[in-house]
Amino acid sequence: MALCCMAFSFSGYAQHSLHILIKDEKTKDPLPGVVAFVPGTATGNSSDNNGFVTITGIPSGKQAVSFRFPGYETRTDSIVFPLSGTDTFFVYMQENEEELEETIVSTTRSSRTIQDIPTRVELVAGEELEEKANMKPGDIRMVLAESTGIQMLQTSATSGNSSIRIQGMDGRYTQILKDGLPLYAGFSGGLGLLQTPPLNLKRVEIVKGASSTLYGGGAIAGLVNLVSKTPGSEPEARFLANGTSAGGLDLNGFYSRKFGKAGITLYGAYDMNKPYAPRNVDFTAIPEFSRFTFSPKLFLYLTPETEISLGLNSSFEKRTGGDIKYLTGIGDSTNRYYETNNTERFSTEFELLHRLSKNANLKIKNSISQFYRTINVPGYVFDGRQTSSFSEISYATENEKTEWIGGLNFFTDAFTEQQVSPTPLRNYKLLTPGVFLQNTWTMREKLILETGIRYDYVVNYSPVLLPRFSLLYKPSAQLTSRIGGGLGYKAPTIFTEESERILYQNVLPVNTDSNRLEKSYGGNWDVNYKTSIADGAIHLSFNQLIFYTRINNPLLLSASGSVFNRFRNTAAHIDAQGGETNIKVTYRDFKLFLGYTYTDSRMHSGTIDVATPLTPLHRTNTVLMYEVEDKWKIGLEAYYFGPQKLNNGGTGRDYWLCGAMAERLWKRMSVFINFENILDSRQSKFGNYFTGSVSNPVFSDLYAPMEGFIANGGIKLNL
Numbered sequence: 001m002a003l004c005c006m007a008f009s010f011s012g013y014a015q016h017s018l019h020i021l022i023k024d025e026k027t028k029d030p031l032p033g034v035v036a037f038v039p040g041t042a043t044g045n046s047s048d049n050n051g052f053v054t055i056t057g058i059p060s061g062k063q064a065v066s067f068r069f070p071g072y073e074t075r076t077d078s079i080v081f082p083l084s085g086t087d088t089f090f091v092y093m094q095e096n097e098e099e100l101e102e103t104i105v106s107t108t109r110s111s112r113t114i115q116d117i118p119t120r121v122e123l124v125a126g127e128e129l130e131e132k133a134n135m136k137p138g139d140i141r142m143v144l145a146e147s148t149g150i151q152m153l154q155t156s157a158t159s160g161n162s163s164i165r166i167q168g169m170d171g172r173y174t175q176i177l178k179d180g181l182p183l184y185a186g187f188s189g190g191l192g193l194l195q196t197p198p199l200n201l202k203r204v205e206i207v208k209g210a211s212s213t214l215y216g217g218g219a220i221a222g223l224v225n226l227v228s229k230t231p232g233s234e235p236e237a238r239f240l241a242n243g244t245s246a247g248g249l250d251l252n253g254f255y256s257r258k259f260g261k262a263g264i265t266l267y268g269a270y271d272m273n274k275p276y277a278p279r280n281v282d283f284t285a286i287p288e289f290s291r292f293t294f295s296p297k298l299f300l301y302l303t304p305e306t307e308i309s310l311g312l313n314s315s316f317e318k319r320t321g322g323d324i325k326y327l328t329g330i331g332d333s334t335n336r337y338y339e340t341n342n343t344e345r346f347s348t349e350f351e352l353l354h355r356l357s358k359n360a361n362l363k364i365k366n367s368i369s370q371f372y373r374t375i376n377v378p379g380y381v382f383d384g385r386q387t388s389s390f391s392e393i394s395y396a397t398e399n400e401k402t403e404w405i406g407g408l409n410f411f412t413d414a415f416t417e418q419q420v421s422p423t424p425l426r427n428y429k430l431l432t433p434g435v436f437l438q439n440t441w442t443m444r445e446k447l448i449l450e451t452g453i454r455y456d457y458v459v460n461y462s463p464v465l466l467p468r469f470s471l472l473y474k475p476s477a478q479l480t481s482r483i484g485g486g487l488g489y490k491a492p493t494i495f496t497e498e499s500e501r502i503l504y505q506n507v508l509p510v511n512t513d514s515n516r517l518e519k520s521y522g523g524n525w526d527v528n529y530k531t532s533i534a535d536g537a538i539h540l541s542f543n544q545l546i547f548y549t550r551i552n553n554p555l556l557l558s559a560s561g562s563v564f565n566r567f568r569n570t571a572a573h574i575d576a577q578g579g580e581t582n583i584k585v586t587y588r589d590f591k592l593f594l595g596y597t598y599t600d601s602r603m604h605s606g607t608i609d610v611a612t613p614l615t616p617l618h619r620t621n622t623v624l625m626y627e628v629e630d631k632w633k634i635g636l637e638a639y640y641f642g643p644q645k646l647n648n649g650g651t652g653r654d655y656w657l658c659g660a661m662a663e664r665l666w667k668r669m670s671v672f673i674n675f676e677n678i679l680d681s682r683q684s685k686f687g688n689y690f691t692g693s694v695s696n697p698v699f700s701d702l703y704a705p706m707e708g709f710i711a712n713g714g715i716k717l718n719l
Contacts, residue, residue, distance in 0.1 A: 046536015485523025
């Protein structure tokens, strides 16, 4: 009897091992890094690169074993120990449809999730968007500037105006969209990055490389789509207040709510800055400005099949930079240089979505945009208005293997200016009807092909045929690769980085008889690999991109007589080639991001081969984040910019930008502080950034920051 009791006691307290093979339910590929554990105990482990995991120390009897992996449904199985028969347990994980819904990107026009899109799309969303918004809540420059392959180029020393370069190409070759609508093209792109706050953004989608097939002219280098928030199942009210050591203030508010068959989002902001210049610097590094932004949007859910959205974007800004003594009221007859920019921006958004069936829908989109800007410097005034519109109707259908999207669109762009200088008026009107067709085909389980073609007719220029392709290969859950390419074009206007730098002074109008479209072709290839090491404790992802873009007959500004400058299509060509490397390492509450960009952008004209100005050959970025969920976020960052060729034939020196941030979070609020450019790297420390006198300065190329070290901090409320 005693022996029987001992045997029963032993079997009750015996401990067992469980060998598990974990795979994706759909693809049957092994899943590395899945956490397998017995709830309520410290017993658990992570799957290796082959999807195998072993859990030891499991008591006898019926036990619950759970499996958790990002992007997949958490699974719990009841298992009786000891196991009868085999000691290997097979687990098939199912993707989390709700989480995947958040990763459906709108830029590619496809309804597929980001994992199944052949076009390479980079997302800035969620916590990453929040963290970058803390650094500069008044505009989106910081959201974009810290990505590999993207360079924010300041074009004015006094106004702070900036453009976005992708993979070494001039800013005019990057198309900026708002909810898929081209609201920041041509003249309206001026100051656009400075006038777009990030608080009401759900995510930012970036496509690098030729994208004109999807969105027409201007997307030669790539495009950036700013995706706004929409009403969710719960009301959302958020407020942000931020102040800076340079005299800046940002007050932003966002509200969204659904009311049965209707919903609204409301965004309002007031952003301002006092004139700021570092010690012993003559001109403003940050101009004096005040800006009001108001963007309401209405959503109507008329039936389960039909939805309509109507939105308005508006902003009003006065911005003045120049001699710091003049702006602070202590100037004299010498210190009187200034640059004033007054802008008004209005744009509408309309979208109708009607689901014809479970697998087909019809979409109608329209936007009308008005942008008014005056530039005033001593002895010169530029006064212009741009009116543009975009209309599109598209049809999409899909089945298990293929997806088709086709449509018609019509783009108008008209610019008029007031005659306030002896320069001939630069008025123009661009009319571009277009038709496009795109197909996504799952050729095999691990091979997806996306092809597209667009035909645009640019009135007064020429028709353009734009094919493109992208191919996605997924040999395993750990390894994916994409390759793609296409053609692009850009219609000529006077609005480029070159002309913005000289405020359009003495720039002659574009001539439809002598000027022609800039045309391009390009492609890219990338490899993405992810794995886990140290028994799943460390997660590692690696992405390598190689790119090439060529522009034929580029539009360049050159002298026309002794006073004026004219844009001419040269016989030269510009190409940009290089690579981007991104590495992410995650260990518990720590995340390390490492990036490197190599960009070789050059102009070729006969036997002349020169580097494109203001493009660093080498750039690195390093970010280390420590995050305790819903409690702390602490980050350190360091960016290196290599030497850059200047327009005057010289070379700008290399420099580092380093920063630190911290945020303490509670349930309904958080406070944050950020230290930007701790090393105080700025161009005024590297040498003269202007020639001539302070009363009539000629500013040099800007390749480094002007403002130097700045701290900011604030509070966010989430009600």
